[in-house]
Amino acid sequence: MTEDDNAVECEPTPATATDVFGDRLELAEGYARMLTDEGVLRGLIGPSEVPRLWTRHILNCGVLGEAIEDGSTVFDIGSGAGFPGIPLAIAKRHVSITLIEPLLRRTTFLDEVVAELGLDNVTVVRGRAEEKAIVSTVGTADVVTSRAVAPLERLAGWSAPLIAVGGRLIALKGKSAAEEIERDRAAVRKVGLADLRVTQCGVDVVDEPTTLLLGTRVETERDAAAARRAARRAKRKR
């Protein structure tokens, strides 16, 4: 028996994929191929995900583009094999995306995907979202996305310092989203995230629309103190 005898067939490209990826559909198909081959071989996705690669993963993440304006900067934390950051970058060529992922095996694959598909709107950074070095290297973005990374309180603690005041947290969550908001609202407010709500995207595109947990980054006392310190430093330099 050869390795090919064990290979699992990739789900065919659904017709609605054109609505999501437009003239960049070929890039999404290239990504599907890389996941099906190297992604499975290197243990980045399970073989059982391959027959539902489009509906559960690539389309489900690509529709996130509905919630993000052209010209935005996005940090995707805990990207793993590239979700949701890679499908989002393919769907939204005018959005600049930084994938933040700690594991070398995964960042190596992500670098290969970016090079192979020529995604000039994607940067890969290796590290943990909460590391000081990461925060000072990447700065802040308009939007911080994530899927399946951590429960809301922890996720908010990692994400908030990376979101510009006025920017948004967009976490792809399952059915637990509303419950997580109720449970963690107070803790999340302390790190500077308010106006928490649940919405859906991809309603006309995927059978199971993607559930998003949204939050807005508001200024905290800590932000205000940091701004005062920066102003004093600038004044001394003058």
Ligand SMILES: C[S@@+](CC[C@H](N)C(=O)[O-])C[C@H]1O[C@@H](n2cnc3c(N)ncnc32)[C@H](O)[C@@H]1O
């Ligand atoms: C369950 S996987 C989800 C991967 C991908 N987002 C997806 O939906 O397929 C969680 C990912 O979060 C990453 N991760 C864990 N802790 C992290 C942290 N502190 N900062 C950034 N990424 C982290 C892991 O390395 C892993 O790739």
